Amino acid sequence: MEQLLTVAPDVHLWTEQRGSAGAPPLLLIMGAGASGLGWPEPLVDALAVDHRVIRYDHRDTGRSTWAFEQRPYRITDLAEDAVAVLDGLGVERAHVVGMSLGGMLTQLLVADHPDRVLSATLIGTSALSTAPYTRPDGTRAPVEELPGVSPEVLKIWSHLAEERDREAELDWRVAHWRVLAGGQLPFDAAYFRDLEERIIEHAGGPATSPAHALADDSGMLRTEALATTEVPVQVILAPAEPVFPPPHAQHIAQAIRGARLTEIPGMGHALPAGLLPALATAILSATATPGPQPT
Template identity: 65%
Template sequence: MHREHLVTAAPGVTLWAEERGDADAPALLLVMGAQAPGLAWPDELVDALAAHHRVIRYDHRDTGRSTWSFDSEPYAITDLADDALAVLDALGVDRAHVVGMSLGGMLAQLLLADHPERVRTATLIGTCALSTTPYTAPDGTVTPVEDLPSIDPRILEMWANRPEDLGPEAELDWRIEHWRLLNGDEIPFDAEAARAQERRILAHTGHARVSTAHGRAEHSGMIRTEALAATDVPTLVVSATAEPVFPPPHPQHLAQAIRGARVVEIPGMGHALPEPVLEPLTKAILAHTGA
């Protein structure tokens, strides 16, 4: 079953949401990264998860078919976590398995810290810990959070020089080069698959405008050191060996910061969801939610 919804998340803010799978199956909420709509979750992954779950994905504010309002009504990143709850509320979901990627992984941490009664399990992909706990390496070396590896400078340069109003085809070209870097250097990059995915997203969105809202939104008030260290929510951290945004040992640090969390490694994976990683990622998520 494939059902679409428009959810009122706040005054003047409507979110597009979609659900697939048996409506009576355990709910699983997919939370995407910054500036990425729900369609950035590949259909192949969504359908594989929907064989076991009522899978819900949605467009953040200022992405896809949701309200684009940041320039007139600025919001904080923490408001995006409230949006995720609004989606669950609107669809009548008391508790859900939550899978978050990148910024979505941070929002998932806010949910398990602030609303643990709503989260059955959490799966965190390509993200960093909302914690000030330092990282202790296997050899005993202690690294402060601020000294953990930073984002690939090639990606930072692309972000810093992001053109505006390129037009649809030039915008597509920019996005493909962006995905080429996010893909990492281990799995061969499939430019045509990435282009087809972005064409679907453009068609879904209805325009090629660029939003930088999530980068400009207020980022303060997100640290949850104590709550993460005390949580009872079963948490899985995906470690991607070719991750260029939050490279290892960020996943290992996450697993130390979140009580009881465990790590699963997906060789070759970067900060993207190309076809070769979908089967191992699906298996890891389903093993976690099934446990």
């Protein structure tokens, strides 16, 4: 079921729900510049067997409002959008899964709205924490020493804002996914082209917005709140991750109280078909964990 929700004055977000209305809610939050259709259909279907799955388009993506130039916003506002989606759909508490920027937004929900989060699964992201990273040998490193984005990703991102027609845009997006996938597993170009064709059709065209790159990202650190949270958190460890390479996942698990690591061999910063069953299993294992009870 699709629904357009008003989350702020003149701001509307496209949402979709799948699965039984009476099942435990599960909110999917995609990354920067990505619409809700970035969550592959087989993954959504697998999760919807046990959950009322909710996905949505961020502002300036898909069928949601595109108006950053007229009404600029902060990255933290995107986290409040997620809360507004739950409110608009009458959901008191939900399991939350966040990918990339969506993983950061999920951490903001865990820190700022723990009463709304039953569990959290973080994929391809970094900790909103200044806590140092403890290496396997016991020595500690400041977060500034964690590895940055790979040169291959930075190179393809340098062409992100170039104007392209539909076919050239599709070619670029597939090439982008090839780099993001990390190279440890065979790459299925046809699968990612089909994914992007559906995303473009959903949005009504191949246009993209730099809004999330331009949005104010200050005020996002939640070191103390994450270190003391009672929300069950799972961190997906992707060995081939090129945007937030290991040990970012390990650092998140150290920075968030009680967080557990789940490795998915061969995974990078993408959701290829071959890894979806393992990812669905990991997410469902997290949602089966009892969360904090209301007081």
